[in-house]
Amino acid sequence: AQSVAQPEDQVNVAEGNPLTVKCTYSVSGNPYLFWYVQYPNRGLQFLLKYITGDNLVKGSYGFEAEFNKSQTSFHLKKPSALVSDSALYFCAVRDALSGGYNKLIFGAGTRLAVHP
């Protein structure tokens, strides 16, 4: 069965410091991996995705994520955090073998708090 784990409920970081939000996944085939961000009272905004190719993918707002197949991880990173990055972050996975319209499986979400 497909699953996503985000082991941290909350991540606290000082503005200007690097941030990491962790995600591990489980799928039967090759994974398609996604990160979404949710601001208060807003929908889910797409940040970045890994499909194939380079393990380091870059996305919106300076975020990047590293796919690690051996560790089944897809951690979200940013070199220098901003207070405006404070939000709820969701990792999601889709099994590449499961067809073109398959559901996304989401993690529980990690709340990122960046303090000045």
Add this chain to the structure above:
Amino acid sequence: EPEVTQTPSHQVTQMGQEVILRCVPISNHLYFYWYRQILGQKVEFLVSFYNNEISEKSEIFDDQFSVERPDGSNFTLKIRSTKLEDSAMYFCASSDPGQGYHEQFFGPGTRLTVL
């Protein structure tokens, strides 16, 4: 930039009443989805829809739920007889097969409160 829109933003209803949540997906997208997020919990898949039929549905999507694309632009989720546990944020999403990997674009959500 095109976006998915949803109406209403907040719906309050009495238990047992029918509700219809509306979504306008991005115009050239062909795959449509509903997800829900109970307060404080993870986002859960409900149903996917393609070519005017349900492609996949979760165990949550029982006979009380239905989806429809009544015209070329709207995509609706109907709950026939709402229960207290249906209270949640409902997200509509759409994706474009031309992108190859079905990145899903989400609407802002409808908060459903069942009293």
